[in-house]
Amino acid sequence: MDPDWNDSQPIYRQLRDRVVAMILEGHLKEGDPLPSVRNVATETRINPLTVLKAYQQLEAEGLVEKRRGLGMFIRPDARELLLATEREKFLTEQWPEIRATIHRLGLAEQLLGAGRSRGED
Structure with missing residues (x-):
């Protein structure tokens, strides 16, 4: 993920939008795991809580599901x-x-x- 952020909206929202674009473009398919919060935070140099907030929003929208001990995965109908x-x-x-x-x-x-x-x- 490209670590360039803009000031037009919160970073967690921009991260959420990038994941959405990856799903729509077919880069992330149903059943694919999302990168770990720690990996995304390290790669993009943002706070892990910011990544977690973006992931929680995706979960609340029904686009990803949390699998205990495994991480987050793209839902089949996302x-x-x-x-x-x-x-x-x-x-x-x-x-x-x-x-x-x-x-x-x-x-x-x-x-x-x-x-x-x-x-x-």
């Missing part, structure tokens, strides 16, 4: 759950702003034409 929630989040939070920008800049025809020229109807 990717499907994420796809559903991330799609809904995009459509309700991001898409309206993107759509408004497209219309404000008069790009609708140009964007539709670009998709047709590449056979993406």
Whole structure:
């Protein structure tokens, strides 16, 4: 995991988002173990409690499960759950702003034409 953090949101949230991206991109699959809290903390040079907080959030969201004495593992339905929630989040939070920008800049025809020229109807 890349240890570059920004100030836009708490580090535990950024770490959670990176794990989510790894699940969505297929780098972490169902049944895969998460790296240990200690390893992530060492690699990224962040407090182990910060890593633990990110992992606990993933667990609370139903994306990972704790196996006593073994660590945390990606749940079997994690990717499907994420796809559903991330799609809904995009459509309700991001898409309206993107759509408004497209219309404000008069790009609708140009964007539709670009998709047709590449056979993406």
